[in-house]
Amino acid sequence: MNHLPQAWGRPRDDIYGAYDSSYLQSHGPNQHTQQPIVTGTSVVALKFKDGVIIAADNLASYGSLARFTDVKRLRKFADTSVVGFGGDVSDMQYLDRLLNSLDTEEAYSSSGHTLNAHNLHTYLSKVFYKRRSDFNPLWNQILVAGLDGESKPFLASADLLGTTFSSPSLATGFGAHLAQPLLRKVAPDEEAAAKLSKEQALEAVKESMKVLFYRDARSLDNYSIAVVTKDGIDLKENEKLEKQSWAFADQIRGYGTQIN
Amino acid sequence: MCLSALNPDTRAIVPGAPKVQQTTELQRPLQILIHPQLLTLRTSQSTLEHHANLPQTSIGTGYDLTNSVFSPDGRNFQVEYAVKAVENGGTSIGIRCKDGVVLAVEKIITSKLLKAGANKRIATIDRHVGAVSSGLVPDGRHFVSRARDEAASWRSTYKTPITTKDLASRMGGYLQAYTLYSSVRPFGITAIVGGWDSELELPVDGQVGSGPSIGSGGKVEGKTYGGPGLYMIEPSGMYWGYYGAATGKGRQTAKAELEKLDLAALKLSLQDGVKEAARIIYVAHADNKDKEFELEMTWISNLDGPTKGRHQEVPKDILEEAENLAKKYLEGEDDEETKDDDKPAEGDKMEE
Numbered sequence: 343m344n345h346l347p348q349a350w351g352r353p354r355d356d357i358y359g360a361y362d363s364s365y366l367q368s369h370g371p372n373q374h375t376q377q378p379i380v381t382g383t384s385v386v387a388l389k390f391k392d393g394v395i396i397a398a399d400n401l402a403s404y405g406s407l408a409r410f411t412d413v414k415r416l417r418k419f420a421d422t423s424v425v426g427f428g429g430d431v432s433d434m435q436y437l438d439r440l441l442n443s444l445d446t447e448e449a450y451s452s453s454g455h456t457l458n459a460h461n462l463h464t465y466l467s468k469v470f471y472k473r474r475s476d477f478n479p480l481w482n483q484i485l486v487a488g489l490d491g492e493s494k495p496f497l498a499s500a501d502l503l504g505t506t507f508s509s510p511s512l513a514t515g516f517g518a519h520l521a522q523p524l525l526r527k528v529a530p531d532e533e534a535a536a537k538l539s540k541e542q543a544l545e546a547v548k549e550s551m552k553v554l555f556y557r558d559a560r561s562l563d564n565y566s567i568a569v570v571t572k573d574g575i576d577l578k579e580n581e582k583l584e585k586q587s588w589a590f591a592d593q594i595r596g597y598g599t600q601i602n
Numbered sequence: 603m604c605l606s607a608l609n610p611d612t613r614a615i616v617p618g619a620p621k622v623q624q625t626t627e628l629q630r631p632l633q634i635l636i637h638p639q640l641l642t643l644r645t646s647q648s649t650l651e652h653h654a655n656l657p658q659t660s661i662g663t664g665y666d667l668t669n670s671v672f673s674p675d676g677r678n679f680q681v682e683y684a685v686k687a688v689e690n691g692g693t694s695i696g697i698r699c700k701d702g703v704v705l706a707v708e709k710i711i712t713s714k715l716l717k718a719g720a721n722k723r724i725a726t727i728d729r730h731v732g733a734v735s736s737g738l739v740p741d742g743r744h745f746v747s748r749a750r751d752e753a754a755s756w757r758s759t760y761k762t763p764i765t766t767k768d769l770a771s772r773m774g775g776y777l778q779a780y781t782l783y784s785s786v787r788p789f790g791i792t793a794i795v796g797g798w799d800s801e802l803e804l805p806v807d808g809q810v811g812s813g814p815s816i817g818s819g820g821k822v823e824g825k826t827y828g829g830p831g832l833y834m835i836e837p838s839g840m841y842w843g844y845y846g847a848a849t850g851k852g853r854q855t856a857k858a859e860l861e862k863l864d865l866a867a868l869k870l871s872l873q874d875g876v877k878e879a880a881r882i883i884y885v886a887h888a889d890n891k892d893k894e895f896e897l898e899m900t901w902i903s904n905l906d907g908p909t910k911g912r913h914q915e916v917p918k919d920i921l922e923e924a925e926n927l928a929k930k931y932l933e934g935e936d937d938e939e940t941k942d943d944d945k946p947a948e949g950d951k952m953e954e
Binding site for chain 1 (some may be wrong): 755758761807809811
């Protein structure tokens with residue numbers, strides 16, 4: 343899988359050759375989503391000793407056009423979980439409504455319990471797998487951050503194919519290439535993540551968001567970030583990247599041989 | 603078939619009509635949907651009402667055997683019999699306060715083997731509405747199930763929570779549909795629906811951007827939107843908005859107490875409303891002392907209040923405080939009126 347949402351769910355060109363797009367009829371009966379249209383880029387998340395931090399920028403791109411700049415891609419669920427969405431924004435809206443009705447229905451039972459992050463991830467992965475098996479996928483890769491049934495930090499990924507995996511740090515799309523190596527430096531394994539303080543984790547995630555803004559052409563410097571702990575969810579939706587370093591650019595001239 | 607049952611006189615004079623068998627005792631129970639004689643345990647008061655409301659012609663004339671049949675004076679007796687079922691149920695009330703709504707119900711404890719606090723009678727619809735009913739409990743469940751479907755379908759159409767008023771309207775329509783056909787029976791419940799409609803500019807369900815900053819069109823400057831809603835829906839499908847609503851066995855007493863509160867002034871706070879609701883259920887139960895009961899109470903506050911616009915159970919400590927005040931009030935009232943009488947048993951409420 344690469345960072346281009348358009349390529350997700352397609353056979354890899356370098357192995358199978360260019361995809362024969364004549365199979366993708368533009369008309370005919372029973373059309374399903376063939377490609378994402380308005381897309382969100384990376385979601386980045388990292389576990390620490392008391393919980394999980396998750397972040398995503400506020401951009402929804404229309405191809406290379408940075409079309410919508412106030413799109414909130416982190417969604418709260420039941421005061422214990424946050425879902426971060428990458429990929430198609432209309433499918434994200436569908437999933438948000440699905441989660442909204444799920445949350446309402448869960449509250450009807452008088453037990454007072456609701457789904458934790460682990461349950462929520464299982465649910466969403468099954469929705470994704472069902473849809474891809476109907477050849478009508480929801481074109482997203484998501485991260486579920488929160489606390490599991492034992493109130494321990496939980497972080498896992500699910501995507502349009504129904505693939506799931508879990509790790510102390512996770513990033514979708516472009517972030518899988520750029521943010522993951524940085525996050526793995528602070529939390530190479532579960533033991534290391536269990537020793538991380540909130541401040542260390544916050545710094546690492548913010549640094550990753552900055553690196554992504556530098557290098558990902560579909561990213562934005564406005565972002566949302568959520569810290570999920572036992573005390574609840576602290577979600578900030580209008581953060582701005584700080585301390586960007588551009589001063590060095592003054593010294594750069596030409597493409598190689600030009601001197602002043 | 604129904605016609606012949608209704609008007610026995612027409613049978614003989616229809617030429618060539620097959621001989622219709624007289625309605626036998628065996629057939630009758632099949633046609634009777636709700637018959638007043640099946641509803642035992644009527645208080646003397648409601649017996650009086652019964653005779654006042656129903657002329658003697660209602661029984662035995664045939665106009666009360668089937669739902670959706672008009673009597674000569676334009677009444678549907680099956681609906682009136684359904685009201686009788688409601689009048690035997692435990693008392694439920696709703697109070698509309700300035701910053702929220704309280705719902706309470708008197709649950710008669712039919713057996714010591716019932717678990718305290720289980721078997722909830724007040725249900726949540728969507729997140730911001732509560733419903734409680736008196737009468738046939740399964741009909742109440744069906745009501746809630748339908749109300750939840752209506753709220754969900756409202757959301758899927760309009761991407762916003764249903765208002766209490768619209769929900770009451772839809773449920774009124776639903777109950778009325780059950781008075782239209784002989785193949786169904788009316789609902790044996792009167793339901794009280796209370797909710798808080800958000801006064802804020804709500805995001806549309808699934809909205810991903812912040813939208814226009816100037817707010818939605820058509821709103822009048824200075825006018826407030828949202829707020830508390832309280833509606834009572836009867837078996838006929840009739841519903842009204844109320845400041846305070848009561849139904850079930852103790853409704854007369856409860857209504858008298860509600861009228862004293864001057865709820866129309868909208869000055870009663872939610873916290874006081876909880877105390878008044880508990881007291882009214884206790885006072886209404888005083889006519890029915892031989893049976894033990896459990897008080898179930900829920901509330902919905904505004905967004906600044908304790909429930910943040912959601913329908914929730916009243917927390918245990920606040921409920922107990924309200925119940926203690928109610929018991930104290932009853933003791934005080936007892937001392938004044940009949941000093942010789944025994945004080946009400948302390949075990950009015952089942953031990954927890």
